[in-house]
Amino acid sequence: MDGVGKLKAIGRRFIPFASILVFLTVWELFARAGVVIPYLLPALSTVLAHVYADIMGGDLFRQLGLTFYRAMTGFFIGAVIAIPLGIMIGRFRFFRWFFDPVISITNPVPKVAFLPIFMIWFGLGDVSKIASVILLVFYPMVIAAIGGTLSVDKQLIWSARSLGASERDLLRQIILPAALPQIITGMQIAVPLALIVSIVAEFLMGGEGIGGKLLFAQRRINSPGVFASIVEIALAGAILIKSLEYMRRRLLVWHPETKLTTA
Amino acid sequence: MNIGLQRIHTFAVKYFPLVILIAIWELLPALGIVSPDILPSILAIAVALIDLFASGTILEHMRVSLFRAFTGLGLAMVFGITAGVTMAWFMPVRIVLNPLIQMFYPMPKSALIPVVIIWFGIGDASKIVLVFLGCMLPMVVGTFNGARGVDRETIWSARSMGTGDFEMIWRILLPSAMPEILNGARTALALCFALLVSAELLISRHGLGFLIGNYNEIGDNTRMFAVILIFALIGYGADRLYLLLRGRTLAWMG
DSSP: OOHHHHHHHHHHHHHHHHHHHHHHHHHHHHHHTTSSOTTTSOOHHHHHHHHHHHHHHSHHHHHHHHHHHHHHHHHHHHHHHHHHHHHHHHHOHHHHHHHHHHHHHHTTSOGGGGHHHHHHHHTTSHHHHHHHHHHHHHHHHHHHHHHHHHTSOHHHHHHHHHTTOOHHHIIIIIIHHHHHHHHHHHHHHHHHHHHHHHHHHHHHHOOSSHHHHHHHHHHTTOHHHHHHHHHHHHHHHHHHHHHHHHHHHHHTTTSHHHHHHHO | OOHHHHHHHHHHHHHHHHHHHHHHHHHHHHTTSSOTTTSOOHHHHHHHHHHHHHTTHHHHHHHHHHHHHHHHHHHHHHHHHHHHHHHHHOHHHHHHHHHHHHHHTTSOGGGGHHHHHHHHOSSHHHHHHHHHHHHHHHHHHHHHHHHHTSOHHHHHHHHHTTOOHHHIIIIIIHHHHHHHHHHHHHHHHHHHHHHHHHHHHHSOSSSHHHHHHHHHHHTOHHHHHHHHHHHHHHHHHHHHHHHHHHHHHTGGGO
16 A cells, blocks of 8 residues: 555544534534523533543442433343243243233333333332333333244244254254344343433433433532533443444354354 | 134234233222322223313314324434435535434433523424424434435446436435435434423423423322323334334335
8 A cells, every 4th residue: 555545544544533523612612602591502611621530539439320220220120021031932832922012012111201100110129210210111121022033034933843853942052142233222222211211200300310410410500510421322332332343243143143243 | 724713813813911010000009009199990980081182172182192292203304304315415515424424323312301491492493493402313323324224226227327416316326315314214203202292201292292291290190190101102102103114215226
């Protein structure tokens, strides 16, 4: 590669960041120009200084930790219910008969509207927030598990059967591995959802956590605090999604999809 | 058995599980297993519903909520489809917009509720903007992916016959991208109700979300359940309507 080609290659690497940089610069300049009062739009530098202070103060990690604790507890309980149930619905007629209409009718319902019911049933503490997360993450995971189980090649199941595989062997050696990519896709949808619901639950029910911190800042008319919280939430969410993509590649090393994307 | 009876029979078998669940719901408070304060009986909820409709209370809030949801969604669809298809067809637009979309896509839009309140107050504008922001990204991404997936041969043939940019977008890209645009629209539809109810529950003076929160605060649980049921039915009905329209729109694709 000649010198110009190299330069072009470097340039191409930075192009993706160009418009983000422009966006951030415009934000800073617009806020500093005084077109709107700082309460409406604090300067980027002010917001970043606030984020930095939050990180150094250590409080951020405690608040994020609380939110993640509720999100992850809800996610794991939801997964433990949804994935086995989804596989059973995919495998057994009776389960399919009972749960299929229930799930297909309740799925398109906006489930956030049910959060006030949980507030009556479980109060305003962690139980209520975790229950909200469970309700929301249940659907993408159960639907993915049903779809994954139903899409397993029938010939594979028949062959294994004819070779004398028991229902348990079938589950562990054929169905689970074959349905795994779809199940992981369901989990990839569910994890960010768990974080969002955890934050919305803090908005509605109060209490500490990153959502609570954001709402508290808004009530105190501390708009750099509001924007800083949003930046922190966005960063935490982005890190979460990136690590899920990484975990997917690690878990599915044996699967053709991984070879396709890395080759 | 004649076909009509058979249909009814299939329908009954299919939805019998729902009947079982509703019966359990009805029995729990009736048998005193849970207090009717915590789980009002369906009969009581039905009575509350009739009352809410008869007095007209719910209609006004329903109108407000539907107006906010569909204005936000409609704007998101117009802007999202336009942006997506322009990004797919014009490279400079793609270079500018793509990184920004990648940056904002994973961000939880509900976290923006306090900001849109700061910017636009607690009325209609803040809710419409929130729904618009949330629904626009799935529309852009769906349209972009759909339009990028168009057969090269089709584009080349159209080009060789002298098709201009506008016609190319209108007659080739948009129709071919339709299935993915509609997928994006379904995500956006679900998101629009979720965002709207979160915002209305949090800070609002009108709308079904406000009504739910209000009955929750004054402890009128039967009415709260009734309004939640209506909101759930609206969400469900919108999805059914979507499926119907989707079938019609894509009928030509076979």
